[in-house]
Amino acid sequence: MARLELNNLHAEVAEGDEKILEGVNLEVNSGEIHALMGPNGSGKSTTAKVIAGHPAYEVTEGEVLLHLEAGEFGDEIEIDEDQRTWNILDLEPNERAALGIFLGFQYPAEIDGVTMTNFLRTALNAKIDEREELFEDEADADDEEDEDEGFETSPMEGNVDEGDVGVAEFQQILQEKMESLDMDEKFAQRYLNAGFSGGEKKQNEVLQAAILEPSIAVLDEIDSGLDIDRLQDVSNGINALRDEEGTGILQITHYQRILDYVEPDHVHVMIDGQIAKSGDASLAEELEDKGYDWVREEVYGTA
């Protein structure tokens, strides 16, 4: 079980003083699905990016806490009591990723020349290494041997350190995950998002989450630009994340549509950089019918 907690989070654009988040409070636990809805420009994507550590935003107030359990990352890493709560705002984006935060991008970057296989295996091993660094005690660190284990199968895939996932092992993981997401195996050798359709990119985001097995996944408009078949594939992937990995999901969306497939436990409406209203799945349906203005009216007394 992990818990992500946003407390009175204020943030603005780093270059300039445009305030975007004005006191966001939110709590997402492992195994829960939260939908974050709201009109354009209300701060949903900013919330996602601030959680992941995007350098374009500056947090001016508040905190983002991540609570972990002793065995959060399996038997291999025992988390000491004093290391179970992290204010992740102090951490680099890759350290946050190592602690189990995943951001699914609305517009993922296209990295030419880097195959999906190479990228995902590198990312998986980077996360494992970073975790070891974050949780290992000083004494262990000194004992650790720095031996280069050499190449496993192909030097192009890089050196293999002890504990790393090797090429063959990774191929198997990737193949299984892609099958479960109904992705063509050709994906593995394509360059990261380069020339992917909108739908393929979204599917790829879910695939990455499936491989990296985050504790908390923030999915930013993962449903935009998807046809109905792909929407189902992506939704199945998200449900599997929750059901199989126990991932807590913060699902940012404009539409009710995806929530028909990914049923939220909680729905939050964000307006003007704050959570204006929270409720259960029925709130999303209400929003679908009535739009957002009534929430604004109800909360602020103005339309």
Next chain:
Amino acid sequence: MSSEQDHLKDTDTEARFEFKKDQNAAVKSDKGLTEEIIRMISDDKDEPDWMLERRLRALEQYQNMPMPTDWPGQPDLTELDIEEIVPYIRPDVDKREGVDDWTELPDEIKDTFDKLGIPEAEKNALSGVGAQYESEVVYQNMQEQWEEKGVIFCNMDKAVQDHPELLKEHFMTTCVPPSDNKFAALHGAVWSGGSFVYVPEDVTVEMPVQAYFRMNSEGMGQFEHTLIIAEKGSEVHYIEGCSAPKYGSHNLHSGGVEVFVGEDAHVQYSTVQNWSKNTFNLNTKRAICEENGTMEWVSGSMGSKATMLYPCTILKGRGATDTHITIAFAGEGQNIDTGAKVYHNAPNTSSTIESKSISKDGGRTNYRGLVHIADGAENSSTAVECDALMFDNESTSDTMPYMEIEESKVDVAHEATVGKIGDEDIFYLQSRGLDDDDAKKMIVAGFIEPITEELPIEYAVELNRLIELEMEGSLG
């Protein structure tokens, strides 16, 4: 990987490139460039008179040509003092034959190549490795099966002795005459070592033919000559790697490469070069391509203070094809001026130029290209693509694509992109667990992937490692 491990690994890798060996020179010329020195080099090699005459003529041409100074955006060569360069050093091995057994090499030379991984390449049963140390090729090995088919792969000095007719016809005559430019003339005067490759008609050499050049002494010049003759219908891939450690005074590398691509023949020339940051790297490389012949240049230019290098192909025969794939990396204080030249002198010829450059910490890369399509070369096509990747706002990249099109029935395309390594791209990779450095490395590795995929694996790995070292600024 922990940062501590990173550090250790990097030090190891760095050590591979940075160590220096005590000089093991049997013969070392004086500094500078005089007729006496040319005669001494020629004499030391027991060269026939015709070669000495060519050297002396080239020297004269060199002395009568001005230094290139006024090209737009040209690298500054004012610090290059030819009078301070030692043009010839022969290590203490049999001067013409080289040695064909690795174990016979002096220990310090063996160590050098050991660190560069040459024996591994050899162990992998590659078809042939010639390793040049200073001015001489000291190690040759060629699988017998190629020799039986009439393939010749030997060092150039041996070729002068053993294959005079081929050499008289092809050596710096029609392809790269000394009159071509000041450094071609310099090269013609003081050239030493290098590789000679001859592939007879209809013979395909399946494994790449390899050579490695190492410039190890301070203040020296290296002037290796590579001559490749691929007869009608033959096929060969020649690949070379070059490196030099860093010294206080400037080194000069001025190589010459001549490639003759016969009718229907196919030659790929690949090179990964990593020169020390004070080397002036000024080369002339050219191919002449007969009817339906194919020439492919693949090059990675790393290191050097200044590089001026524009591999050139003359598409002489109908239907001839040329491909250039080049990558350049310039860090602080470096100016890498590179590109390609193609002359379409016959109908139905085609060329593709793909040039990629990376600059950081104020480094400067130029793409300087010339595509000439002659009157009458109808139905020819060319496509030029230049991509520049910059790490920061201090770095510069210029694209100077000259197109001289004298024929109207042609297809010409040019595309150039310049980009800074994107913050969004880095953030995306970081959000997946890669740290800032690894994210940048991954983006750059992807950027140069078109080059690495063309190279045999050990060269591709070497290129990736070199670029990683450059990016960390840990390579002197």
